[in-house]
Amino acid sequence: MQIEIRGAEKLSYRERQVVVLKEMGKSSADICRILKISASTVATLYNRARNKGYEVVIVLPGDTLGIFGGGDESFEAETE
Numbered sequence: 893m894q895i896e897i898r899g900a901e902k903l904s905y906r907e908r909q910v911v912v913l914k915e916m917g918k919s920s921a922d923i924c925r926i927l928k929i930s931a932s933t934v935a936t937l938y939n940r941a942r943n944k945g946y947e948v949v950i951v952l953p954g955d956t957l958g959i960f961g962g963g964d965e966s967f968e969a970e971t972e
Contacts, residue, residue, distance in 0.1 A: 899946040907941040910934055915948050 895915060900908055906927075913923045923934045 894951040896949045896951055897946055898949060899944065902944040903941050903946060904937075907937050907944075910937040911941045911946060911948075914938060 895912070897903075897908070897911060897915075900911075903911065906929075909927060910923060913926060918926070920931050920934045923929075924931055927934075929937075
C-alpha cells in the first residue's frame with residue numbers, strides 16, 4: 893500500500909509531517925511525542941492543512957483486490 897498526498901506542495905513542512913502521521917492513524921498524543929510539539933500546535937497545523945485542500949489517495953496493487961487472477965472464486969461465480 894502506498895499513500896499519496898495530492899496538493900502537498902501547498903502545505904508547509906510541519907503540516908506535511910502532521911498530515912502524514914494523522915493519515916497513518918497516529919493519535920494527536922503520538923504526534924506530539926514524535927514531533928515534540930504541543931497538542932494545540934498539532935491541531936493548528938492539521939486544521940491549516942485541511943483548509944488548504946490536500947487530498948489523500950491510497951494506491952493499492954491490483955492483486956491486493958483480487959482483480960488480476962487468483963482472486964476469490966465465489967466473487968467470480970456471482971458476476972458471471
